[in-house]
Amino acid sequence: MGATILELRGVSAHYGRIQSLRQISLRVDEGEIVSIIGANGAGKSTTLMTVCGIVKASEGDILYQGASIRDVSPDRLPGMGLCQVPEGRRIFPRLSVSENLEMGAFFRRDADGVKKDMSLAFRLFPVLYERRTQKGGTLSGGEQQMLAIARALMSRPKMLLLDEPSLGLSPLISQHIFKIIKDINEQQGTTILLVEQNANIALSLADRGYVLETGRVVMEDKAERLRANPEIKKAYLGG
């Protein structure tokens, strides 16, 4: 494992007047897969949105590669190698599959490199190639998730933030998606911060994990030790 790539130091955030994050601190090292697990409304998605600056941190600091990104405009982060696949995938519904991928590489100026990466994405997800001229909104849930991940890869990220990639997908397709996530991490060395409701898969994939409850980090440990922890088993892993 390399140096720390992302660090949250006592980060709080509010949605209107409701405090949704309470002084969260966490750390992700280069090359790691780190999972954040927790129940609905624990603040998992808010954590990712706060990292990306869509939700503003009201307190604390966010460091990416050693520098604060708390006041960096969200649209500058992909250019810095930090990319999010948000909850619900958020495919551009009326852009074609190819155009969605092009948008993933929006800030890049190397047209040849982008073209190459697009054919790589199509090799990784052949079904996207078949559907390349279709509107994003016409894809199935699984295909949209693949497109969302492929779109993020188009920016050649150093670090990917993945929010509930298995949401609404069949177990079989989920498995496929998680295998690809693992491959991206191992083959391209992309650091991954994964938010998942399916704690079982999330922890089996990850090196380390954080447990969030009502906006607080209540536990952090190596993933296999979290899986063995009786409390975690009872609360998140179905006994």
Next chain:
Amino acid sequence: MAEGGGCQGHKAERMDYFLQQMINGLTLGGVYALVALGYTMVYGIIQLINFAHGEIFAAGGYLGVIFLSFLTANGFMETHPGLGIGLSLVLSMGYCAMLAMAVEKVAYKPLRQSSRLAVLLSALGMSIFLQNGLMLTQGVYDKAYPTEFTHGGFDLGAIRVSYMQIGILAVTAILLVALNALVFRTRMGKAMRATAQDKVMSALVGISANRVISLTFAIGACLAAAAGIMVGLYYGSVRYDMGFVPGIKAFAAAVLGGIGNITGAMVGGLIIGMVEIMAAAYLPMGGQYKDVFAFVILIGVLYFMPTGIMGENVDDTRV
């Protein structure tokens, strides 16, 4: 036999009259379409009815007078009329693009997080401000366009087509094709559509909403400025409040087409222009009431099909 011939001649005359009105309708409709696009694109991106858009159209008309008068005074229009009009078009479009971007920065951007009503009121205020600005700087009277170079035309059967009409139709067609290419083929055009569809996600892929919004205002202003000049050339004069009624008619066109839909704005503009001309030509008292028809259509659309002809069900060409 003679009687029959007379009847046929009457028929042919009526047909010619109809075709003449078709061409007039197409010309006017093209102008409405150009203005309507500015409404629809801005609405598509920030859900604002930009009431100051009609004033940009008027500013374009005035800039046309200024540039063309200057070129005429220097004798340039006598030798190069086409180039002179083209130059005036481009300069006015550029100026209006900057004006519209400035309006957005001053009057709308600070209200980005406010309620939609606040921005709408700001747009109304900006409209009044710009209209009065035009009045104070340019005077309250009609300003005549230099028209020495706008004469001429040819006969198509019994129909009279002026070069000016052909010019307006050609420029309109070129601008509409260019806009389509820009929005649906280029990187920034795709970014515009992405921003219209999901602002958070487009930020997450690195698209700057501020840049896209500025660009949208600039494009809409270019089209409106071109329309303003063409209206000035066509009718021979401009007035400080010339933006108001055509602005609302173009807005009606955008709503008719389905606000937020680019093809819809084009279709809506053509329909409104055509209806207005045909009603004025064929209905009793139609000429006096010609301004009414666009608003009757607007009310009808809002009442019976608020999403317009190409509203939510026709996805392909929404911004």
